[in-house]
Amino acid sequence: MTATGIVGPNAPGAGSPTSVVRSPGYLITVATVPLTEIFSARVSLGFDLQVGQAVVQVPVLTAQMVMWAYVTIKLYASTAVGVITSFEGWITEIDYTLWPRSVGLVCSGLLIRADTKHNPAVAGTDLVGANGATDQSIVTAVLNACGLVMGAGPGYVNGTIGGTGVTLGAFARQNFLWAEGESGLAYIQRLDEVCLGYRTFDDVAGQINRKLISVVPTASPVATFTEGLDIESGTTQETVTAIRNRVVVTGYDQGLGGGPSTSSAQQISNFIPTVFGAAQYVSQQVSSPLIERALAADPGPGLSCEDVATYTLTQTNRKQTKTTFVTPRDDVISPGDTIAIHGAAGVADRLGVHTTFWVQNIERELTEKGAFSQTLTCLSGVV
Amino acid sequence: MASSFVVGGTTYPLLVTADGVPKKFAADISVRKMPGGTVTYIDIGGPTVHELSLSVLFLSGSAALAFEPAVGQVGTLTVFDGTYSALCRDMQRLSRGVAVSGPTVLTVEFLLL
Numbered sequence: 001m002t003a004t005g006i007v008g009p010n011a012p013g014a015g016s017p018t019s020v021v022r023s024p025g026y027l028i029t030v031a032t033v034p035l036t037e038i039f040s041a042r043v044s045l046g047f048d049l050q051v052g053q054a055v056v057q058v059p060v061l062t063a064q065m066v067m068w069a070y071v072t073i074k075l076y077a078s079t080a081v082g083v084i085t086s087f088e089g090w091i092t093e094i095d096y097t098l099w100p101r102s103v104g105l106v107c108s109g110l111l112i113r114a115d116t117k118h119n120p121a122v123a124g125t126d127l128v129g130a131n132g133a134t135d136q137s138i139v140t141a142v143l144n145a146c147g148l149v150m151g152a153g154p155g156y157v158n159g160t161i162g163g164t165g166v167t168l169g170a171f172a173r174q175n176f177l178w179a180e181g182e183s184g185l186a187y188i189q190r191l192d193e194v195c196l197g198y199r200t201f202d203d204v205a206g207q208i209n210r211k212l213i214s215v216v217p218t219a220s221p222v223a224t225f226t227e228g229l230d231i232e233s234g235t236t237q238e239t240v241t242a243i244r245n246r247v248v249v250t251g252y253d254q255g256l257g258g259g260p261s262t263s264s265a266q267q268i269s270n271f272i273p274t275v276f277g278a279a280q281y282v283s284q285q286v287s288s289p290l291i292e293r294a295l296a297a298d299p300g301p302g303l304s305c306e307d308v309a310t311y312t313l314t315q316t317n318r319k320q321t322k323t324t325f326v327t328p329r330d331d332v333i334s335p336g337d338t339i340a341i342h343g344a345a346g347v348a349d350r351l352g353v354h355t356t357f358w359v360q361n362i363e364r365e366l367t368e369k370g371a372f373s374q375t376l377t378c379l380s381g382v383v
Numbered sequence: 384m385a386s387s388f389v390v391g392g393t394t395y396p397l398l399v400t401a402d403g404v405p406k407k408f409a410a411d412i413s414v415r416k417m418p419g420g421t422v423t424y425i426d427i428g429g430p431t432v433h434e435l436s437l438s439v440l441f442l443s444g445s446a447a448l449a450f451e452p453a454v455g456q457v458g459t460l461t462v463f464d465g466t467y468s469a470l471c472r473d474m475q476r477l478s479r480g481v482a483v484s485g486p487t488v489l490t491v492e493f494l495l496l
Contacts, residue, residue, distance in 0.1 A: 021425045036465075037495070059496060077426070101496060228420020328415060328424040344419050370428015371413030 020328070024372035027074040028056060030091070030105070031064040039102055040368045043073055043087040045109070045202055046361030046377070047213055047335045050185065052109025052202030054087045057368070061103050067091055070154075071107045072206065075364050077330035077372040084332055086364050088154065088206025109202030110154050114184035117146040124177040128169030132301055135195050136163030138176065139188055139210055146184040148208060156208040163210065164196050167301035171292040172252040194288045194303055196311045203334050213336045215315045215381040217356035221340040223331045225376075227351060228344040232373065234325030236351045240271040244284035244316035249305040251291030261294035263305035265313045270383065284316055318381030323353055326375050333362055339378060355380060386437075388471060388493075390458035395450055398440040399462060400488055435469070435493045437462065442486050450474065450491070460493055469493040 028035045039057040054073055058065070073087040074080060093106035108115075119125055125145075127138045140150075140161050148155040169176040178187050188200050196212075203209035225231050246266035253260040268279045286309070292302030323341055333339065337359045343349030357378035364374050386397040413426040441447035453471050460469035473492040 017421045017423065019423045019425055021427065023427050100494075228417055229422050230417060232415050232417060232424075328426070350419060367413070369413045369426075371415070371426040 022078045022328075022372070024075075024077050024366055024370055025080065026076070026366055027072075027080055029072045030062075031066075031069040033062075033064045040366060041073060041075055042363060042365040043075065044361065044363045045087070045204060045335055047199040047201040048360055050189070050199075050201045051111045051115055052087055052089060054089065054107040054109075056105040056107070057102050058105060059102060061094070065091065065094070065103070065105060067094070071105070073107075075330075075366045075372065077328065083330065084205045086204060086332075087202075089202070110148055110206065110208050111185060111200070111202050113148055113154065114143060114146040114188065115186075117184045118181050119145075119178050119184070119187075120180070121178075122180055124179045124182075126173070126176075127178055128173055128176045130173075132167040132170035132173070134163055134165055135168055135191055135198065136161050136165070136210065138168065138191060139163065139200060142178065142184045142187055143208065145178075154206075160203070160207055161200075161210045162212065163198055164303070166303055168290065168292070168303065170301045171254060172289060172302075175252060175289040190288075191290065194286075194290050194308055196303070196307060197315070199336075201335055204332055209334070209336075211336055214358065215318060215320070215379055217338040217358045217380055219356075220338065221356050222337045223329075223333060224340040224342060225325065225327055225329070226342045226344065227349050230327050230329050231341075231351070232326045232328060234323060234351050236321060236323040236353055238319060238321045238352070240319050242316075242320055243269050243271055243318065244282050245269040245272060245313070246281040246283045247309045247312045247316065248283055248285050249291060249309040249312070250285070250287040251294070251303075251305045251308075252289045254292075261291065261298075261305050263294050263309050265306070265309040267313055267317050269317055271319045284312065286312060315381070318383055321353060321357075321380045321382070322377070323351060323357060323380075324375065324377045325351070326373050328371075328373050330364075330372060330374065333359055333374070333376065335359055335362065339376070341378065353380075386460075386462045388453055388458050388460050388469070390453055390456040390471075393453075395453050397437065397462070397491070398442075400438045400440050435460075435462070435467075435495060437491050437493070438488050439491050440486060440488050444484060444487060447487060447489055457496065460495070467493075468496045470496060 037059055041056045044053045068090045074085050076083040089107045089109040091105050092108040095104035127141050192199050199213045200210040248264040251261040266281050272280050291305050293304040296304045296306045338356050340356045341353050343354045348354040357380045360379050361377040366372050386399045388395045416423045454474045457470050460467045472494050475489040
C-alpha cells in the first residue's frame with residue numbers, strides 16, 4: 001500500500017510558522033462615561049454609506065445609554081496607543097434581546113444630523129448670494145446649519161471639507177436654493193453628484209470629510225495586504241457589464257432659446273465587443289440643473305457639462321474589479337484611501353489581484369470572542 | 384478582595400485558586416490561520432467576554448455540596464476584579480455516594496449578566 005499525503009486548504013504553507021499573539025480591546029464612551037463591559041462592537045464607514053454606522057452590544061442598558069447620547073468608539077488589536085478614534089456619533093436606535101440577554105446600541109455618525117435636519121425656512125435658503133459661492137463653501141454652510149461645525153464638538157476640522165473651487169450659482173442662483181423641507185444631506189448629495197468626484201461622508205477620527213473620490217487608485221498605497229500574511233478571507237469580482245463609454249450630460253437652461261446646456265464625451269472601450277468591426281458605445285445620462293454651462297470654454301463661472309462628461313467617462317469606462325477581504329490588521333484606513341492587495345508570491349494568486357485599489361467601505365469589528373478584524377471593500381478599474 | 388457569591392440572603396464564600404487569577408475566560412481565544420501562508424493570528428479576548436469560569440477551592444466535600452443550591456441562581460458575584468450580577472450556571476459535579484475528604488478544587492461557571 002502506498003501512503004498518500006493529504007493536501008488541502010488546511011495544508012501548511014511553506015516557511016516557518018509564525019504566530020501573532022494580541023490582546024484586542026476597546027475604548028468606548030457613552031455621554032463621556034467609559035463602558036467597562038461590552039460583548040462586541042462594529043463600526044462601518046464608507047462614502048457609499050455617507051452616514052457612518054456602529055453597533056455596540058452591551059449586557060444591560062445603563063442610565064447614560066439614551067437616544068442621542070454621544071458615543072465615541074476606539075477599537076484596536078493590540079494597544080490603544082496611537083490608534084485614533086474609529087467612530088463618533090449618536091445613539092439612534094436601541095435593540096433588546098431576551099436571551100442571551102443583550103442590548104444593541106445602534107449609533108449613527110455625525111452626518112445623521114444633516115440627514116435629520118430639514119430646512120425650516122419658508123421658501124428655502126439662498127446659499128450662494130448674488131455672486132455665487134464655491135461648492136465647499138455651500139457644503140460648509142449646510143453643515144453649519146445642521147449644527148456640525150469646525151473645531152471642537154461634532155463636525156469637521158479645518159481643511160477637511162474640500163471641493164472643486166469652482167464658483168457656483170452665478171447663472172442659476174435659484175437652482176442652488178436649499179429648499180424648504182429638504183434635508184441637509186439630501187442637498188449635499190444633490191451637489192456632490194455633479195462636483196467631479198467630491199463626496200461628503202463620515203470619516204475616521206470622528207470627522208466629516210469631503211474629498212475627491214476616484215475609481216483610479218493613487219500611486220502610493222497607505223497599506224499593503226498580502227495573501228498568506230494578513231488576509232483571512234476574501235472574494236474578487238471582475239465585470240465589464242457596468243462599463244459606460246459614452247456620457248451625455250444635460251445641464252441648466254439659461255432661457256436663451258437654445259434649450260438646456262449639453263455636452264457629451266465618448267471613448268472606445270477595450271472591453272466592449274465591436275460589431276462588424278465598428279466600435280460600440282454604451283451611454284450613461286447625467287442631468288442636473290446645477291451644471292450651468294455647456295462647454296468648459298464658455299464664459300462665466302460654474303461647472304460645465306463638458307467637465308462633468310469628461311470626468312464621468314474616466315470613472316465609468318473601465319473594467320471594474322471589486323475585492324472584499326477580511327484582515328486581522330488594525331491599520332487606520334479611511335474611505336477613499338488607496339491600498340494594495342498582493343498575491344502570496346508577488347503575482348496575482350487566489351484573489352486574482354496584485355494591484356492597488358481604492359477603499360469604498362471599511363468595517364472594523366471586535367467580536368464577542370474578542371477577535372479583532374477589519375473588512376475592506378475595495379474597487380479598481382482598468383481601461 | 385474576598386470573593387463570594389450572594390444569592391438572596393445567603394453568602395457563599397469562594398476561595399478562588401491561582402492567587403485570584405481566573406483559570407480561564409470561556410470562548411476567549413480566537414485562532415485564525417491566514418490561508419495560503421504560515422501566519423496565524425491569535426487574539427486573546429478579555430473584557431468583551433461575559434462567561435467566567437473559576438477554579439474554586441472547597442475545603443471539604445461537604446463544603447462543595449453546600450454550594451450546589453447556588454447553581455442555577457442569579458446573585459451578586461464578587462471576584463478578583465469587581466462585582467457582577469451573575470448567573471451560576473454550572474459546577475463540576477462530585478460523585479454521589481463517594482466520600483470526598485479534604486480540600487478539593489472544582490470549576491464553577493458564571494454567566495455575567
